Amino acid sequence: xxxxxxxxxxxxQPGGSxxxxxxxxxxxxxxxxxxxxxQAPGKxxxxxxxxxxxxxxxxxxxxxxxxxxxxxxxxxxxxxLQMNSLRAExxxxxxxxxxxxxxxxxxxxxxxxxxxxxx
Amino acid sequence: QSVLTQPPSASGTPGQxxxxxxxxxxxxIGTNYVYWYQQLPGTAPKLLxxxxxxxxxxxxxxxxxxxxxxxxxxxxxxxxxxxxADYYCAAWDDSLSGWVFGGGTKLTVL
Numbered sequence: 001x002x003x004x005x006x007x008x009x010x011x012x013q014p015g016g017s018x019x020x021x022x023x024x025x026x027x028x029x030x031x032x033x034x035x036x037x038x039q040a041p042g043k044x045x046x047x048x049x050x051x052x053x054x055x056x057x058x059x060x061x062x063x064x065x066x067x068x069x070x071x072x073x074x075x076x077x078x079x080x081l082q083m084n085s086l087r088a089e090x091x092x093x094x095x096x097x098x099x100x101x102x103x104x105x106x107x108x109x110x111x112x113x114x115x116x117x118x119x
Numbered sequence: 120q121s122v123l124t125q126p127p128s129a130s131g132t133p134g135q136x137x138x139x140x141x142x143x144x145x146x147x148i149g150t151n152y153v154y155w156y157q158q159l160p161g162t163a164p165k166l167l168x169x170x171x172x173x174x175x176x177x178x179x180x181x182x183x184x185x186x187x188x189x190x191x192x193x194x195x196x197x198x199x200x201x202x203x204a205d206y207y208c209a210a211w212d213d214s215l216s217g218w219v220f221g222g223g224t225k226l227t228v229l
Contacts, residue, residue, distance in 0.1 A: 035218070037164075037218075044121065044205075044207065044220060044221070044222045044223040045156070045158075045164065045207050045209075045220045045223070046220065047209075047217055047218035047219070047220065050217070050218070059216055059217055060217070061217055062215075095163055095164070102211075103151065103211040104152075105152075105154045105166055105169045105170070106154075106156070106164070106166060106209075107166050107169075107175070108166075109163040109164055109165070110163065111163055112163055
């Protein structure tokens with residue numbers, strides 16, 4: 001059974017940093033692309049960043065480019081999102097999602113972790 | 120403002136057929152697959168329709184998808200109370216080199 005479990009969310013001040021993790025199990029993690037998708041309170045879905053199966057290719061939404069860094073450790077079956085220079089508008093539930101490749105569907109989603117940016 | 124345009128709401132009575140539209144452009148829907156996701160209240164999104172019109176295993180055949188040009192549609196027939204959820208369309212955008220979503224459609228079963 002595919003499982004994706006996010007962690008690392010919490011309350012952080014504007015300008016601060018946070019690192020999210022997504023622990024994967026139940027599939028060959030190193031063979032699949034992964035993405036982070038967020039959802040602000042009461043709002044719709046917004047793709048944040050994606051990474052190829054090997055980690056050699058990364059993609060970012062313009063809203064986070066230069067501030068967020070996606071990475072993966074295939075030996076630990078874990079996906080990461082390093083978030084720096086956080087803003088109030090980054091407040092959201094962050095989901096990790098599995099993909100067959102970067103331009104294909106998000107076929108499995110984690111339960112999400114809440115990031116709140118506030119003073 | 121979302122890159123893909125969906126109506127904010129839709130409704131129907133049990134047993135009815137409802138459709139939800141999704142409008143994009145040549146750089147996303149016009150050249151790439153459209154995907155649909157269902158998000159039940161308080162839960163993570165779930166893949167509902169893959170590659171324009173393919174149902175993943177376990178998705179009832181009451182759900183169907185179609186695409187024409189730069190627009191796509193999700194149809195739900197035999198509407199049931201458990202279909203009450205938010206529905207999102209999504210596509211890869213070649214110009215942005217990233218994913219774009221519709222703003223979501225809240226479906227109410229009256």
